[in-house]
Amino acid sequence: MGRSPCCEKAHTNKGAWTKEEDERLIAHIRVHGEGCWRSLPKAAGLLRCGKSCRLRWINYLRPDLKRGNFTEEEDELIIKLHSLLGNKWSLIAARLPGRTDNEIKNYWNTHIRRKLLSRGLDPTTHRPINQRASNITISFGRREEKGVVLGHKEESSSSEESSAWQRQRQQRQQQLKCPDLNLELCIAPPCQQEPVVMEPVKRKGNLCFSCSLGLQKSKECRCNRFLGLSTEY
DNA sequence: AAGACACGCAACCGCAATAAC
DNA sequence: CGTTATTGCGGTTGCGTGTCT
Numbered sequence A: 001m002g003r004s005p006c007c008e009k010a011h012t013n014k015g016a017w018t019k020e021e022d023e024r025l026i027a028h029i030r031v032h033g034e035g036c037w038r039s040l041p042k043a044a045g046l047l048r049c050g051k052s053c054r055l056r057w058i059n060y061l062r063p064d065l066k067r068g069n070f071t072e073e074e075d076e077l078i079i080k081l082h083s084l085l086g087n088k089w090s091l092i093a094a095r096l097p098g099r100t101d102n103e104i105k106n107y108w109n110t111h112i113r114r115k116l117l118s119r120g121l122d123p124t125t126h127r128p129i130n131q132r133a134s135n136i137t138i139s140f141g142r143r144e145e146k147g148v149v150l151g152h153k154e155e156s157s158s159s160e161e162s163s164a165w166q167r168q169r170q171q172r173q174q175q176l177k178c179p180d181l182n183l184e185l186c187i188a189p190p191c192q193q194e195p196v197v198m199e200p201v202k203r204k205g206n207l208c209f210s211c212s213l214g215l216q217k218s219k220e221c222r223c224n225r226f227l228g229l230s231t232e233y
Numbered sequence B: 001a002a003g004a005c006a007c008g009c010a011a012c013c014g015c016a017a018t019a020a021c
Numbered sequence C: 001c002g003t004t005a006t007t008g009c010g011g012t013t014g015c016g017t018g019t020c021t
Helices: A019-032 A040-044 A050-061 A072-085 A089-094 A101-118 A163-176
Strands: none
Touching: A019 A040, A019 A050, A040 A050, A050 A101, A072 A089, A072 A101, A089 A101
16 A cells, blocks of 8 residues: 555665765766655665655755855845745745755754844734734834734833844834845735635636745745746746 | 864655545 | 555655864
């Protein structure tokens, strides 16, 4: 029943990859392409499990990987995407060409988390630290309208609030005005017209959730369209 | 100089969704 | 249609390296 067993765990290497293993994996994928990770180790002469090969390729060996330091723009994009998507690293990575989910996840935990804390923001909720959980007004409208954005509570400008903190907040508000990123979400009553069929896609005109977020050619894509343009070949 | 500690990153683990039988 | 393998994802771990004392 079902399929034959995955990989023999008894005779597989673990830990850091050697240069020779890398070369074998690269050579094999160059000839045969990606996919079928289960049979790849045997075919490539590697004593690794397919899962390990896939991870090594995706996170380290792929030729289209950028590697190197993250730019300030990438930092801000990651922060914005994280505030909207949470720990959906693969979705965030889909918006950053040449970056992997693992890389972004590590970078978040080592750098950005600290960066947000230094700004006085909770890295998980993206809200100011020490903010009371209750009495939070959520609005997804334009920030210029009421000074509320992305679910962040509008704070009362008490005298206790330091001017440094105000400056920091103003700076952040300026940074959040990102014209190149349109990820505004809106909450509306249930649609009374034709419901959007996400899966399977029955109408060409409807964008799936991924495409509506601007995640071009995301693995999550169910409609093969992006910004109204067909990505089908 | 050397031990302790902190940090960054590659790799592993476990789980869930999906596909194959 | 139920069972099992495969794939992909997010959380976590462990090791190498840099910094501090």
